[in-house]
Amino acid sequence: MSGFRVLDLVKPFSPFLPEVIAPERKVQFQQRVMWTIVTLLIFLVMSEIPLYGIASSDSSDPLFWLRMMLASNRGTLMELGISPIVSSGMLFQLLQGTKIIHVDMQNKNDRETFQTAQKLLAILLAVGQATVYVLTGMYGPPSSLGVGVCSLLILQLVFASTIVILLDELLQKGYGLGSGVSLFTATNTCEQVFWKAFAPTTSTSAKGTEFDGAVVAMFHLLGSRKDKKRALIESFYRPNLPNMFQLLATLLVFFAVVYLQGFRIELPMKSTRQRGPYGLYPIRLFYTSNIPIMLESALASNIFIISQLLFMRWPNNLFVKLLGTWDARAGSSQLYANGGLAYYIQPPFNFTDALLDPIKTTIYIAFVLGSCAVFSTTWIEISGTSPRDVAKQFKEQGLVIAGHRDTSAYKELKKIIPIAAAFGGATIGALSVVCDLMGTLGSGTSILLAVTTIYGYYELAVKEGGFNKSIVSGFSDGV
Numbered sequence: 020m021s022g023f024r025v026l027d028l029v030k031p032f033s034p035f036l037p038e039v040i041a042p043e044r045k046v047q048f049q050q051r052v053m054w055t056i057v058t059l060l061i062f063l064v065m066s067e068i069p070l071y072g073i074a075s076s077d078s079s080d081p082l083f084w085l086r087m088m089l090a091s092n093r094g095t096l097m098e099l100g101i102s103p104i105v106s107s108g109m110l111f112q113l114l115q116g117t118k119i120i121h122v123d124m125q126n127k128n129d130r131e132t133f134q135t136a137q138k139l140l141a142i143l144l145a146v147g148q149a150t151v152y153v154l155t156g157m158y159g160p161p162s163s164l165g166v167g168v169c170s171l172l173i174l175q176l177v178f179a180s181t182i183v184i185l186l187d188e189l190l191q192k193g194y195g196l197g198s199g200v201s202l203f204t205a206t207n208t209c210e211q212v213f214w215k216a217f218a219p220t221t222s223t224s225a226k227g228t229e230f231d232g233a234v235v236a237m238f239h240l241l242g243s244r245k246d247k248k249r250a251l252i253e254s255f256y257r258p259n260l261p262n263m264f265q266l267l268a269t270l271l272v273f274f275a276v277v278y279l280q281g282f283r284i285e286l287p288m289k290s291t292r293q294r295g296p297y298g299l300y301p302i303r304l305f306y307t308s309n310i311p312i313m314l315e316s317a318l319a320s321n322i323f324i325i326s327q328l329l330f331m332r333w334p335n336n337l338f339v340k341l342l343g344t345w346d347a348r349a350g351s352s353q354l355y356a357n358g359g360l361a362y363y364i365q366p367p368f369n370f371t372d373a374l375l376d377p378i379k380t381t382i383y384i385a386f387v388l389g390s391c392a393v394f395s396t397t398w399i400e401i402s403g404t405s406p407r408d409v410a411k412q413f414k415e416q417g418l419v420i421a422g423h424r425d426t427s428a429y430k431e432l433k434k435i436i437p438i439a440a441a442f443g444g445a446t447i448g449a450l451s452v453v454c455d456l457m458g459t460l461g462s463g464t465s466i467l468l469a470v471t472t473i474y475g476y477y478e479l480a481v482k483e484g485g486f487n488k489s490i491v492s493g494f495s496d497g498v
Contacts, residue, residue: 026120026129029136036138037181039188046193048483055195055202058186062203063210065096065182070175072168073158083353085320087211087465088313090203094158096179099148100207101200103180104187105313107141108200113401138184145180149173196479197472205472208465212269215261215460222260233261233460261460268457269466276450276470279304284435287421288413297421302435304443307398309471311391311444312451314398316464318390319364326361327354366455366463373456388448395444396437406432 046054073094080086080093091100111133114120123129153172154161161169187199218232230236237254244250255264282304287297326343333339343361345354356362363382367373373380399405410429413419420428447467454463461469 026122026132026136029132029139032139033132033135036135036142037185039185039192039194041192042194051194051196051483052480055190055197058189058195058199059202059206061182061186062090062097062199062206065179066090066092066207066210068096069094070096070098070158070172072164072172080353082320082324085317085324087208087461088204088316088320088468090207092207096175097183098152098176099145099180099183101183101187101203102148103141103144104184104200106144107137109314110140111137117401138188141184142177142181145177146173149176149180152176196483197476201468201472201475204465205469205476208461208469209473212460212466212469216266218261224259229257229260231260233257233263233266236260237263265458265460268454269459269461272450272454272457272459272463272466273470276467277474279446279450280471280474284439286431286435288418289421290417291419292417298418302439304439305447305471306404306436306439306443307395307402308475309447309468310398310402311395312447312464312467314394315387315390315448315451316462319386322364323356323361326356326359366452369458370456384452387452388445391444391448391451392441393444395440399436399440404436406436409436 082091082093085091085102086093086100089100089102089105091097091102111120115122115133120133122133150173152158153164153169153176158164158172164172183199183203189195190197190199190202215231216233217235218230219235220231221228222231223229230239233254236257237251240250240254241247244253255262280303283301285299285301288300289297323343326339327345329336329339330343330345334344341359343356343359345361346357347354356365363379364386366383367376367380406429409432413428420431423431451463451467454461454466459466
């Protein structure tokens with residue numbers, strides 16, 4: 020009952036929170052596609068509108084490691100990205116999964132109160148993050164900006180985050196397709212990959228003026244150089260700029276993830292309440308989707324942020340040095356770890372760096388694979404997708420595994436689901452490592468998030484568009 024009292028504390032705030040009214044009837048598929056596109060356009064516009072009142076944003080970015088994953092663009096209205104939503108959602112998911120907060124999702128009032136609590140916490144987190152960003156001098160010294168400008172910056176960030184929360188709610192309540200969180204992350208990643216591939220802008224290097232986009236640079240080199248072979252080789256190896264090898268590596272990972280998405284074990288299911296054909300319950304290789312790599316990336320990124328901030332304040336402290344030492348690379352103001360714990364869990368810059376420091380590479384690979392496997396197996400217990408939870412759902416729906424007794428569903432699921440979760444988590448971690456070692460256009464985490472999201476949208480479009488009909492919700496057609 021204490022859990023319900025905690026949630027009841029949220030009810031007085033409900034009238035003051037902005038809300039998207041749920042549709043009275045199911046929205047047609049074409050309209051959902053339209054609303055999804057509109058939502059995406061609003062996000063893209065907000066990602067390009069700079070914050071008013073910024074003095075400077077050229078210094079090292081302590082949130083550099085989180086930007087792409089959280090759909091965040093520095094110095095714009097999308098500075099906070101989806102961070103408040105993700106943080107709030109994961110916290111409440113954890114509280115619910117560990118039974119600290121008891122929520123009956125079958126009860127409409129409980130469900131609405133739970134969603135209101137998540138929204139309230141997301142807005143409060145946005146206020147807190149915006150205040151910290153401004154007061155820590157990310158946009159310039161607060162004393163120089165003044166109270167008025169600082170307040171205006173905070174208001175802009177909170178307002179933009181509230182809009183993002185409502186856009187996500189718009190999709191979640193059935194007006195659009197999928198989740199705003201996944202949509203914004205995938206879009207931000209694809210946008211940056213596309214820009215790195217086709218950017219027409221130029222940069223000055225030791226070789227002179229070069230185009231930033233890998234494809235544009237390749238055609239420019241082939242058109243301007245007499246030695247075509249040398250020009251082609253050069254387009255595949257540009258140390259400090261996007262190159263064609265990175266683009267091809269990105270495409271390779273994209274197709275590899277799509278291929279692995281098809282790996283599954285399908286359990287034949289039959290109903291004890293009615294006769295009919297068997298349904299198939301699929302247990303995918305990526306059973307927990309991209310959750311493990313998100314949690315691993317969030318853990319590592321928070322270590323980077325804390326370590327960098329502490330090092331900038333107390334660079335000579337022994338504990339701070341053990342956590343991580345930081346320095347800027349040549350030609351960049353961005354700080355990177357060069358010692359301590361942060362250094363060993365920081366991905367190598369490229370394959371050459373990985374070979375030059377095999378101890379760091381080994382520790383990094385072990386950290387990513389191990390943490391992803393642990394997070395994946397833990398998440399199934401928290402999220403209600405464990406063997407016991409799935410077996411309970413089968414029993415409530417009157418479903419049994421064909422060829423097995425009614426009481427054996429849990430035993431059969433226990434043989435499959437934990438292994439799928441652990442192996443799938445390690446696999447997606449391994450893909451992230453491969454991305455980082457191959458130097459893809461974007462971090463391994465962001466690439467995987469984008470691919471899994473796009474594939475999920477494809478499956479959703481196929482299902483919602485009427486191209487595939489299932490005999491039982493969540494099941495594929497069987498014999």
